[in-house]
Amino acid sequence: MIFFNRTQITAVLLFLFSLMFFVYAEDIKEYGEVSPEYLNMTVYPEDTSAAAIRIFDIGLIDLRYESRLEVVFTRHFQTKILKEKGKEHANVAISYWHKDHVTELDAQIIYPDGRKIKVEKDNIFDEAEKGRYKVKKLTFPNVEIGAVLEVKYEITGKDIYELEPWYFHQSIPVIESEMIAQITPGFIYMVKKENDSNRLIVESKDKYYNRFSQKWDERYRYKAENLPAIKNEPYISSLKNYKANINFQIESVQFPGYYQVFIKDLQTLCNRLLEEQYDDFKKPGSKVKELVESLVTSDMNTEQKSKVLFEYVRDNFDYKSGSGIYPQKDQEDILEEKKANDTEKNLMLMVMLRAADIEAKPLLISTTDHGLANPEIPFLSQYNRVILLVNVGNNHYLFDARDPWITYGQLPPTSLVKNALLVEKDNASFLDIPNVGLRSISIIESNLILSGSGKLQGSSQILAIGYGSRDYNSDLYEHKKMDKLVQEELAAHLDNFTVTESDSNLKAAPSDTFRTAFSFELGDYAELIDDEIYLKPGFYLGRNKNIFISEKRVFPVEFGYKRKTIETNYYTLPAGYAVTEFPEEVIIENKYFRYQRTIIPVQQNPMIVGFARQFEIKELVAPAEDYSIVKNDYAKIVDADQEIIIIKKGK
Structure with a gap:
């Protein structure tokens, strides 16, 4: 929040007290009314995959003086549930400054047949403070597909310096989003619009009734319509960077005989x-x-x-x-x-x-x-x-x-x-702030013995440098023991994986380098068909599916920092077995990352097969126009990680 000394605040309050100024805030949307178009909707035509939509989301900031100077923020929205996944919107969290108060809160379910069920107090509760914010939560019971969830609440506070910010985009499509600023005349605010390069936010003015002066004064409206969902995707630093929003910060207070500047410059x-x-x-x-x-x-x-x-x-x-x-x-x-x-x-x-x-x-x-x-x-x-x-x-x-x-x-x-x-x-x-060079290197090297029944046993060594070391130490602190870290992080995707030996005395500590080793058994990893063993040689760091699933992406892929991961495995084959054919080396490289995978026999010992996988992020950001390159090349990496080698008995 912005800060000002006690003398400045007292001067403003005393002056306003002499005015006895108050205003009337009218309802923008009628509570309980739903357009038949949305009440009967089963699919949102603009995005048929949408599990829910926000029919409208209206915010009203009312800075007023009745018995005291205060800011009243009213929010009113309706959410239409279209699919089973949309029911997650039945849980609503209202975050607000710890000195403010939720003075009104109403919520109800409106079913397609017109029934309305009020959310009772038993479904509304307060959560522990998070920093300097409080959270009030409510849960809609008995939510059905097709229902409309309606919430209206009012927050009252005294902070006139930074008014409630407003985000137009949500994680679901929004039909109508509007912020209305109804400011007591004499208070001048600086308005900041962000992430509106497509000019989605339309500004306008209308009148509100000032009962003290008995005249209609101007208020400011900021509206956007038919907004697509802004969903979390891999490698996004913050969705705030892509949601159209508007912020208000006080600049000055000006009345006849009184003038106070709060913001001149940075x-x-x-x-x-x-x-x-x-x-x-x-x-x-x-x-x-x-x-x-x-x-x-x-x-x-x-x-x-x-x-x-x-x-x-x-x-x-x-x-x-x-x-x-x-x-x-x-x-x-x-x-x-x-x-x-x-x-x-x-x-x-x-x-x-x-x-x-x-x-x-x-x-x-x-x-x-x-x-x-x-x-x-x-x-x-x-x-x-x-x-x-x-x-x-x-x-x-x-x-x-x-x-x-x-x-x-x-x-x-x-x-x-x-x-x-x-x-x-x-x-x-x-x-x-400089962000150059490799900031993280993580290496896992394993020596493995493959049995004729498809089981693996072996040992692995971990070396991590930079942020890689930081991440391992953080995970070790969370899991307490190294065997649990391996089991629940590195090998979480592997069934029948058991750590048989690890450094039980290893403690998390900040260090530029993290080193450790462990032994393990992995039952039924390779598949047996007749006299052949089907083995996927990479199992720690390989990808089973493409994390980039969206057809299009309107914001860049933010990798954060440059990093490299290396997995090397040496397999000792069971006696009497040999690899029927070694796959070709795979190199997938673009401007943003490089992948290399090699599977070869070890020259010194034909009973040992070597596997090496390297993945390096070379650039910090891939722009949205290159998303298809990132997605398609990543799909090739997933395919390469699924490569199987066939080990046949008798050759």
Whole structure:
């Protein structure tokens, strides 16, 4: 949220109190009414695969002053269930700021025969807070195909600075989506439209009745119609990047005899952020100084000091839920509680680095899952994480200590975004975040013995570097033991797979390199037909189906970072058996990735067959116009991964 000092807020409230200003908000859609066209619909003609459609989705923002200044957000929508899968929309979650209140909530099922069943309080409940947000959930009972689910709710709050954002696209087709902004005259808002290159959002004005002035004032309407579904697909950083949306941020308040500017430019916002939110982290307090003095020594160079402090902050502050760019505690409280959210953790690292005379400055980013930030628009709500720009030996590095498995010098994958906003007094600017070179390598090498009954036993060694190491350590922490990690991650798709030996003492720890080994048995893996064994030689990393299933794609394929995976297997054949024919080498390569698969006899021992599979992502993004290349080549990879070798007895 935007922040302003108490004097500014009090001045606005006192002035408005003298006006006793209030407005009347009319219903836009009548609750309980469904067009016969949609009530009787069985298939949506524009997308016959749609399991459900949003008939309409109407939002109304009403900034008003009755007994007090408040913002009332009303949302009203209807969802038509067309197929069995559409019933998942019977579960509705309403997320809202922790200081706001859901003041009204109505929901009902409307059946094709006209019956209406109200959702009772037993089906409405509150979920635990997620960070600084609350969630209210409701479940529609007895949902049938053909039914219309209707929800209308009202949220009341006091935050006049950033009004409720509105997303026009949904995961299902939307017939009509509209946001109406009904703003008390005198409040001026900056409006930001995003992801509307096709000009789907139509702006208009109409009148609403102001009962104080007894006249009709203007309100603003933003409407889009016949919107296709925006569904999650492989390699998408955030669907927010592709949903048309609109945001409102206060710019000024202007009344006769009163004028207050809240947003002048991005530099003004950054200066306020430093003064009003980050001021406590500007200089280290006595306790921070004492801590830093106990961690670093005078004989350490700048790199050694920064590494010690980075690892201390990463490892010694428990994660506290909550994200965003605003700290909730000061440095002293964080030290005492040893708990911090993402932003607090990095601000603590900043002030500790400064205590060691190492230059560190805050940067704002929008993480990959939060959506792209637009540098041309001064909206701080675009950003959700603070990272650091640190001067180490006259070289600048980016630090983000929030991920417990990231090593010194790395950024977490979610922080690998295009650019960052440097928050510096009178010198705000944007910096590019480099994302070059291979960031992840994962290698699995196995020695296997194939029995005449089709069973396998053997051992595998894992070597992972960079993000590959990070991912293995994260999985190991989650699964506690290495045998469970292998069983539930690497071999989850393999029936009758049993880990017989592994490093039970291996513990998750941040490291640039992850190494381990394990032994296993795999029963009935190869298929026996008469005197032949049918064996698929690649079984850890191979793909069984194409993950790219859509015929067309309107947004790019975002790989995130460059990586390589390698699987190598050496099979010792049962006595008296030999491969009837070795398949040709397969190489599939385009601009975005390269795949190579080889199956050959080992020259030193004809009873051993070698299998090698390599897959490398070479580019960060494949544009939508090249989706067919990505999809078709990936299908070829799936085919190559299904290659079977025939091992025959007596040859």
